[in-house]
Amino acid sequence: MDFRKKLVALLLALAAPVALAQPSGGAPKLPVGWYVTESAPKRYEAGVDNSAPCEGARSAYLRSLSLDEAGYGTFMQAFGAQDFRGKRLRFSAAARVQDVDGWAGLWMRVEGPDPKQPLAFDNMQSRALVGTRGCKRYEVVLDVPKEATTIMAGLIMSGTGQAWLDGVRFDIVDNTVPVTDLLAARPVVASTGPAGLDEVAPVAKNDQVPLGRVGDVWFNHGRVAADKPYTRRTDGVWVSILSEEIYEHGIEVTGTFGQRQLDLKVRAGTSKTLIDGTWGGEPVSIMLSPDTLTMKWGRLTRELQRDKNAAVDSTCNRYQVNEGPRITDQIDVCGAALGTRPPPAQLVTAFLANGFRRSTPARNFPIPQPPVLSREALDTQRTGTPNQ
Known part of the structure; x- marks a missing residue:
C-alpha cells in the first residue's frame, strides 16, 4: 500500500460512516484505530458527536470527567512512518472548544529508534485553545526524518472542559510550508565515544540556534x-x-x-x-x-x-x-x-x-519619582543660600 492509500485510510477513520458500538452513556465510541490515553484512569472520555460538526457529518470529542485541573487526556492514533520518511507531513483538522480551563490543541510526534528522544514534536501549547472558541482549522507540520519509525497524532486537552475535532487531514507538503516543530532547532550534540576525564566535548555545530x-x-x-x-x-x-x-x-x-x-x-x-x-x-x-x-x-x-x-x-x-x-x-x-x-x-x-527580582523591560514608561516638596528645588533663578 503506498502512502496515498494510507492517507486515505487515516482520513476514513473520522470521515466515513462506520458502525459504532454504543457505550453506557449513549455516545458512539471512537472509530477503530483511535484510542484514549490519560494521566489517570476515568478522568477523560472520548466519543463521536453527530450534533454540530465543524466539517463533514460528525466530530470526535474529548471531555473531562473530573474537576482535577492537573490532569490531561488525548485521543490519538499511531501509524508507521515508513511511507513518510524524508517528507514534510501536515496534520490538520477543524476544532472547537467549550469551557476549557487549561488548554487544548492538535499534536503530532515523530519517533525514531529511541522513543525517549522524539525526532519531531509539536502540541500547540504555545498557541493553545482555551476557554470557548468556535470552529476553526488548525495544523501541525513536522519533518519526518529517514530514521523515523512511528508517527502519532491526535487532540490533547489539559485541565477541564470539552474539545471537538473533525475534518482530519494528513498531507505531504513542500518546503514552502513552515514546520511548527518545537524541536526543529535542536542541534545534534557531537559524540565520538567515551570521554576522558580531561576532555571537554565540543558543543553542537549550530550551537547558536535556540531550542x-x-x-x-x-x-x-x-x-x-x-x-x-x-x-x-x-x-x-x-x-x-x-x-x-x-x-x-x-x-x-x-x-x-x-x-x-x-x-x-x-x-x-x-x-x-x-x-x-x-x-x-x-x-x-x-x-x-x-x-x-x-x-x-x-x-x-x-x-x-x-x-x-x-x-x-x-x-x-x-x-x-x-x-x-x-x-x-x-x-x-x-x-x-x-x-x-x-x-x-x-x-x-x-x-x-x-533571577527572582523584577525585571523592567526596555522602552517602558519612566519610573515615577517622589514629588518635589522643596520650593527651592523648583526655583532655578535663585542664587546663593535660600531663605529659611
Missing part, C-alpha cells in the same frame, strides 16, 4: 546562553565558563549555579510545569502554567500573568506585571520551555539565570 528561551536566556541541546554560559560535555554534564557543573538525573537537577548548590526537580507532563527544591539552602518553587508564572526563592517572589494579546512570536508566551500604564516585570517563555517534556537542566538553568 527554547526564558527571558533573554536561550538554550538548545548543547548550550545555555546565560550571562555565564553553560555547555554540555559528551558525558552529559553541563559546565559553565567558571567550571561550575550541573548534573541531570531524570527529573532531578543537581550541582552548582551562581556559586550556590542546587537540588531541584522538574515535574512536567500536564498544563503546568513545576520546579521545586532548594538553591543555596533556600526553598525554590517555580510554577509555569498557560495563564500564570510564579517564581519563589526564599523571601523573593515574582508573580506574573500571561498577556494573551502580546505581540510575540507564536512559539512564545509573555508573562508580565502591569501597574497602570507601566510594565513593572516581564518574562517571555518560548519553544521547548513551554513543552510537556522540557529539558530539565536547561530549563532550570534558564529560570535561575533570570
Whole structure:
C-alpha cells in the first residue's frame, strides 16, 4: 500500500460512516484505530458527536470527567512512518472548544529508534485553545526524518472542559510550508565515544540556534546562553565558563549555579510545569502554567500573568506585571520551555539565570519619582543660600 492509500485510510477513520458500538452513556465510541490515553484512569472520555460538526457529518470529542485541573487526556492514533520518511507531513483538522480551563490543541510526534528522544514534536501549547472558541482549522507540520519509525497524532486537552475535532487531514507538503516543530532547532550534540576525564566535548555545530528561551536566556541541546554560559560535555554534564557543573538525573537537577548548590526537580507532563527544591539552602518553587508564572526563592517572589494579546512570536508566551500604564516585570517563555517534556537542566538553568527580582523591560514608561516638596528645588533663578 503506498502512502496515498494510507492517507486515505487515516482520513476514513473520522470521515466515513462506520458502525459504532454504543457505550453506557449513549455516545458512539471512537472509530477503530483511535484510542484514549490519560494521566489517570476515568478522568477523560472520548466519543463521536453527530450534533454540530465543524466539517463533514460528525466530530470526535474529548471531555473531562473530573474537576482535577492537573490532569490531561488525548485521543490519538499511531501509524508507521515508513511511507513518510524524508517528507514534510501536515496534520490538520477543524476544532472547537467549550469551557476549557487549561488548554487544548492538535499534536503530532515523530519517533525514531529511541522513543525517549522524539525526532519531531509539536502540541500547540504555545498557541493553545482555551476557554470557548468556535470552529476553526488548525495544523501541525513536522519533518519526518529517514530514521523515523512511528508517527502519532491526535487532540490533547489539559485541565477541564470539552474539545471537538473533525475534518482530519494528513498531507505531504513542500518546503514552502513552515514546520511548527518545537524541536526543529535542536542541534545534534557531537559524540565520538567515551570521554576522558580531561576532555571537554565540543558543543553542537549550530550551537547558536535556540531550542527554547526564558527571558533573554536561550538554550538548545548543547548550550545555555546565560550571562555565564553553560555547555554540555559528551558525558552529559553541563559546565559553565567558571567550571561550575550541573548534573541531570531524570527529573532531578543537581550541582552548582551562581556559586550556590542546587537540588531541584522538574515535574512536567500536564498544563503546568513545576520546579521545586532548594538553591543555596533556600526553598525554590517555580510554577509555569498557560495563564500564570510564579517564581519563589526564599523571601523573593515574582508573580506574573500571561498577556494573551502580546505581540510575540507564536512559539512564545509573555508573562508580565502591569501597574497602570507601566510594565513593572516581564518574562517571555518560548519553544521547548513551554513543552510537556522540557529539558530539565536547561530549563532550570534558564529560570535561575533570570533571577527572582523584577525585571523592567526596555522602552517602558519612566519610573515615577517622589514629588518635589522643596520650593527651592523648583526655583532655578535663585542664587546663593535660600531663605529659611
